[in-house]
Amino acid sequence: MARTCKVVLARRPHGLPEADDFRIVEEEIGDPGPGEVLSRTIYLSLDPYMRGMMDDAESYEGPMQIGDVMVGSTVGVVLDSRHKSFSAGDIVETQGGWQSHVLAHGHTLRKVDPSLAPVSTALGVLGMPGLTAYHGLVDVCRPVAGETVFVSAASGAVGATVGQIAKILSCRATGCAGSDDKVDWCLQACGFDACFNHRNATEPQRTIAAMNPEGIDINFENVGGPIARAAIMNLNEHGRMAVCGTISNYNATGQDMVEDHLWWLIVRRIRVEGFLVTDFAKKHDEARRRLAGWIADGRLTWREDIVQGLENAPATFNRLFDGSNFGKLLIQVSDNPVA
């Protein structure tokens, strides 16, 4: 009977995980039943999202329980199969977790084609990180040729792919990474147009501005915190920001508000959009018609707070900010002939 060696969550970490937060366990896992596949793990992917699942807090997946095998994507080789789509020797990707052998139903496995690239890429550029880069840039940010993309953690598995896809889609690729070596690799190997070492940047907002004199159109956010803010403040009109991760915060024990709320946008996949009424000028007539119709139907009411005399406008203006107006604040400057 097959055995597996697995790493389980022994207790919930406080801040950065420590050795005692994990325990290594060996156990029998049985032989494949109908439809099941037994595989030996070759590669295990380590990814930042795993940290969030170790806490007893709401995230985009339920928290792990104490004693659970640590979650994770794996690439393995099939040892024994009772599923028609898989045979011994096949390379498969699955959510095997941190363990040496995996017994799972065939529908949870994806066959990996070793002719495309080394099979380890099924956990990287052709796996979850690559898909994350692709969907976040292409589907969430919808880049247009000629636009400028900024990505934090630019040398990471996601960031490096974001930058390269940006170039392939005829965009300008810029970013920041955590060492000079990483910056060099982004520039030389990945073709980024510009990249800086964020550990040397005391004023990242200015660094991003200097690197992108015409601003950025897309921010692909992996880090959160001051870098996120610096990127936001460089976004051009109608800019887009995909919030993929806020890794600077994953081990924080006292959270600051910005990172906290960006993280929540991921957990709940929330869209936040600033707007100006003037952006919708072409639809104003339709909107006014509907509003007037609702007033005519008695479905829409309003309230006014009218102060007499232009000379009272300055003092009255401040009532908007202490909340002492009740209803639309107006100054009556002169007589209303149609009242």
Add this chain to the structure above:
Amino acid sequence: MARTCKVVLARRPHGLPEADDFRIVEEEIGDPGPGEVLSRTIYLSLDPYMRGMMDDAESYEGPMQIGDVMVGSTVGVVLDSRHKSFSAGDIVETQGGWQSHVLAHGHTLRKVDPSLAPVSTALGVLGMPGLTAYHGLVDVCRPVAGETVFVSAASGAVGATVGQIAKILSCRATGCAGSDDKVDWCLQACGFDACFNHRNATEPQRTIAAMNPEGIDINFENVGGPIARAAIMNLNEHGRMAVCGTISNYNATGQDMVEDHLWWLIVRRIRVEGFLVTDFAKKHDEARRRLAGWIADGRLTWREDIVQGLENAPATFNRLFDGSNFGKLLIQVSDNPVA
């Protein structure tokens, strides 16, 4: 020759505007030239956005200069017209500013129909605030019948319209306002399903949660700061947030980051979106095909950082957070038969 009495910006306010920040000036404005219309202002609208334009800082409109007449929407009656679309006695809406008479080209005026509602509503529910509520809710948030809307400053000219449109569109309308009287008006006159006085709410996140046990789907943000955060933390999956204003911050002299960055989303009309790669599962195959094609073409590269041995996974995991990994971090658990 016509004269106007106008309120000009005398100096830039620090915090809440004071009397000396304004000056009242009277001057001649001449008679209408070809295409021009002279009108007498009846109503002047006072709106929070004006505060931002008084600062010498980038906003969605250029800052006012010292000596400029204060900006503002006005409703007036035509006294004299040399534009074919307007005649004496017509009621018009324009960006007249804080002054008693306006001489402007006819193309900057909009005729107001007094039969629809009192003409003052051209500055409220049928004017910029009403259109802001309409476009922000309908076009930015795209509500679906049955969803729950939350709006801050719910009794304001924008907020009250947002709540009522939500009800008209078969949504649940909830919000907060700054006094018990305002809350009562939202509930009784505007038909909100629930509303609370934010001045009494020490834990607004809990208050919103208690009021909306099934969460909120749309947050229409007028206020910023702690109320914004409380609303965000109550947003459901795929929730939407239209950032219309951050009034709690308009007179701030030391800004906190959350409000600052929400404000910037308005100035630049930025879309921020949290996402998970799994949301795009139906497009994974297409994405993998494109990624593999780019690898085959030599346009997409990657880098791996492989550590041997499952027992090293716990210690290696932390390298994700100190940035000491360089490339996709993998644990090699066993031999790769296709390497």
